[in-house]
Amino acid sequence: MNLLAALRALLSDLRREKREKYQRHVSVGDLLTDRWEIAREYGFGEGTSCYDNVLILGSVTVGRHCWIGPNVVLDGSGGLSIGDHVDISAGAQIYSHDTLRRVRSGGVDPIDYAPTRIGSRVYIGPQTVIQKGVVIGDDVVIGAMSFVNTDITAGTKVCGAPARPEPDHLTAHR
Amino acid sequence: MNLLAALRALLSDLRREKREKYQRHVSVGDLLTDRWEIAREYGFGEGTSCYDNVLILGSVTVGRHCWIGPNVVLDGSGGLSIGDHVDISAGAQIYSHDTLRRVRSGGVDPIDYAPTRIGSRVYIGPQTVIQKGVVIGDDVVIGAMSFVNTDITAGTKVCGAPARPEPDHLTAHR
């Protein structure tokens, strides 16, 4: 059997096992790797898991019992620290650099960096983007599809683009 | 030839075939799998396709002639049903659970679940997030980057975060 046929047969078996044992479908990358092992390799805390296609750049520290979903970006090129019991929902992107000046100068100006810090017991909703240099306190809820470009005080709930203290919509269905 | 070199040569061949025959580029995962086969394995209806890196969780039913794009999340952990002729654009995420209470309690409180239902002939725009427990009727258009946290009546067009009946912007270019 050639390599392509062997790979396709293997992946089909792994999908069937995932479906029958866990009622799930995950990407080829996640079939071939282990979420807890990836988190351990990068020095993240006990009980933290990290999907295969998470892009990790530079210096990123993550505490215990965090869930890091698919399509997440953890950019520690300017430094990024994340506490315990943080859920980083699918598609969320957390930055510590941006390339605006470099792009606008046609590649002449440098990249800008600033460290980003996130506390413990923070919920980061799906698709949310956190700008470089932001500090987020403990016990914060950031709603889905928020764009966070200012520091967030501990104990608050924010949503929107740009993210502001929430009116009521996150709780509408709860 | 070692495994890495053999894999890279195989993937290069598969990319060339995809480019020359279909004028496309897809991920390694999509080169090694088949979108229609994945949909069939999960019991989705005739004519439905599903990209490799779609995350499917729990009980998800999908009807016929649906298109499920890359980077989509179909969360049926609380139950999810989707009708016929539904386009789920790239990056859309449909939930039937959330972990807000669990995160806020530092892992003590449970996950919350509620079933989500989507009708037929529904267009779900790119990056849109649909909250757990939402019911969406037939013949609905949900614009790009919407956050849907309330039920949507059949035959309506909504957009925004949170999604509301649309003013005019979706039609600006049509």
Next chain:
Amino acid sequence: MNLLAALRALLSDLRREKREKYQRHVSVGDLLTDRWEIAREYGFGEGTSCYDNVLILGSVTVGRHCWIGPNVVLDGSGGLSIGDHVDISAGAQIYSHDTLRRVRSGGVDPIDYAPTRIGSRVYIGPQTVIQKGVVIGDDVVIGAMSFVNTDITAGTKVCGAPARPEPDHLTAHR
């Protein structure tokens, strides 16, 4: 050693190399491919790179020194051209077709196409969606999570959904 064990050992080695040499984590697809090689294969300009899971459809031209991040969609099914020194941030999606009419008609009406053009020195923020038929001039900044559904004049900065000339939030941290 069987194929699965051999693959897992290989991927573990590649991850370790990526971590130790570049302080990074990338997907299995990106471990097995090269971002600059993918860009060259698709005829993109010198110095341009393109992550493995970028979905490219139809006729797409890209200039020199562009950065094309993960989870990006470049849809040239209706024609797409992109200039030099353009950063397409993670999760951005650029379209030249949509399926709204097809979905609403239950598959009877055709797909709609319109060519999309993007100039040089353009920054496209994370998660941003650009609708079919839009023309974006040179020296434009499009903020994170924008939905661009109208033409954008050269030299301007826009953000929001729909994207409009920006108030101040992009610069809040700079």
